[in-house]
Amino acid sequence: MRSSDAAKLARILGLLGSDQAGERAAAGMAAHRLVTRLGLRWEDILGPPPKSPPPPASPSHDALAAAQSRLRQSIRENADLRRQITRLQRRLEVLHQRQPPPMADAED
CATH class of the missing domain: 1.20.5 (Single alpha-helices involved in coiled-coils or other helix-helix interfaces)
Structure with a gap:
């Protein structure tokens, strides 16, 4: 995921703390649409970060x-x-x- 997409998702998910039920529902739907549009699953986003390749062996x-x-x-x-x-x-x-x-x- 690009950093711009991650920033957008973070802004959307921030709305889940709203006092308004409709705003929370809309934020949840917007987040789901963004993840789907990016061709990702929530497991891809919430799972452990990918392992970095091991350093070259001496x-x-x-x-x-x-x-x-x-x-x-x-x-x-x-x-x-x-x-x-x-x-x-x-x-x-x-x-x-x-x-x-x-x-x-x-x-x-």
Whole structure:
């Protein structure tokens, strides 16, 4: 129920305390018509409020342990890759040093 409809229903129901029997009867009918027009039942309005959804669950201990394990594995893989890169760079440097310098064109 929208807040504007709830406010209107509250105003109508306030008239049930009237000293005039006709006013009380009219308020009861108006309230019933409003509830019906909204497609609701009195049980929907007077029942307990709907339960709010539970808060999102925090990661379980297993999920946290799995994430930490994956992080450690990634760190090891990165270290291995860095070692491979260093090794390849050294090999390239050695190969580059072994190559004779390009010969300059002989000028006449």
